[in-house]
Amino acid sequence: MKAAVIERYEARAEVMKALAHPSRLYIVDELSRGERCVHELTDGIGSDISTVSKHLRVLRSVGIVAGEKRGSEVYYSLRMACVVDFFGCVEAVLRGGAGAACRVRTAGEGEDR
Amino acid sequence: MKAAVIERYEARAEVMKALAHPSRLYIVDELSRGERCVHELTDGIGSDISTVSKHLRVLRSVGIVAGEKRGSEVYYSLRMACVVDFFGCVEAVLRGGAGAACRVRTAGEGEDR
DNA sequence: TTGATATTTGGCGATTTTACCAAATCGCCA
DNA sequence: TGGCGATTTGGTAAAATCGCCAAATATCAA
Incomplete structure (x- = not known):
């Protein structure tokens, strides 16, 4: 497979990988109903808040969600x-x-x- | 998160995980243009044929593709x-x-x- | 400034995924 | 029947992922 083609599929795979986890799918679903801050999402998921934060980082790194800091909280929203x-x-x-x-x-x- | 809800997201995640690999995305793309047998897909990917076979197994296990044996070859097609x-x-x-x-x-x- | 709340980051062990090689199957045909 | 091409399976080492704890950072209010 040509390098350029490989890169294309690898880039797509990064997006799919970001979606390949139950907690992250929950986050996407939840954000589809409006923005949420980290501790709200954490309540629904049940994992440690640091774990949820890392999941959000994964989603944000590929552009699926965006985070906006307002005060001491960070509100996440769905971009996709x-x-x-x-x-x-x-x-x-x-x-x-x-x-x-x-x-x-x-x-x-x-x-x- | 309630057990039933967790299960739902886990099931979805299984499907997304199956799509979270460059070679498997290539396979899906290729099958969208018609059925292919394993060695044809292998030519396009460049990995060992056993590796490609296992990728197909992953896709088949969640219902994204289906394989039909015709003679000594197995033709895969996209179901999704x-x-x-x-x-x-x-x-x-x-x-x-x-x-x-x-x-x-x-x-x-x-x-x- | 100090303390409390909200979030992120670093690090670690545990689990999962991946790709290769070798070996086993399966169907076909001389 | 024996061999060949096509595919799958078993085994294994390397790499990636996951979730928790602890610590760092940032904001707010007293």
């Missing part, structure tokens, strides 16, 4: 609303694949063995 | 076309976030709860 739409597709896959909402391609018919 | 659409959103984020195609929400504009 389309992620939430994608969750609908993910749910369809989880329900067994062939959901119309996901426009799943029924090519093959080959089931997992 | 919406993933490709999502790549457009990911690219928008990579380009700096505020792409119209992604309906990005600008930081600090999230409605309060």
Whole structure:
């Protein structure tokens, strides 16, 4: 694979990796309903606040969320609303694949063995 | 976080994790243009064929792709076309976030709860 | 300034992921 | 039947990820 192509997929993978964790998905979901500060998110997750802070760092590093400091609190907001739409597709896959909402391609018919 | 909610996000995370690797993103992209067998995908990726086979196993385990054996070859196809659409959103984020195609929400504009 | 609250950072052990090689299967055909 | 091409599986070492604690930083108010 050409270097330029590899880089493209690696960049995409960084974004996907940022979304590949339950707590971070919860954060995205929560932020889709409005901005939240770290301790609010921590309440919902249950991990140590430092852990939540690091999750936010991961999301922020790829541009999925943004943090704005107001007073002593940092308010995070979602910068990538389309992620939430994608969750609908993910749910369809989880329900067994062939959901119309996901426009799943029924090519093959080959089931997992 | 309630157990049921945790499970939901964990299930979603499994799907996202399956997409969180450059080679697997390449595979999804390639399969969006039609079915391919393992050695074809291997040619494009450059890793050992056993490595590619394992990547396909990951994608298949969550239902993103399906494999059908025809003769001595296994043809893989994409079962989750919406993933490709999502790549457009990911690219928008990579380009700096505020792409119209992604309906990005600008930081600090999230409605309060 | 001192103390309290909010968040981030450093560091560490534990778990997971990844890629390669070698070996095992599977289907096909001479 | 024996061998070949295609694919999968087992094993393993290196790298990345995760979550907690402790410590640092920043803001606010007394």
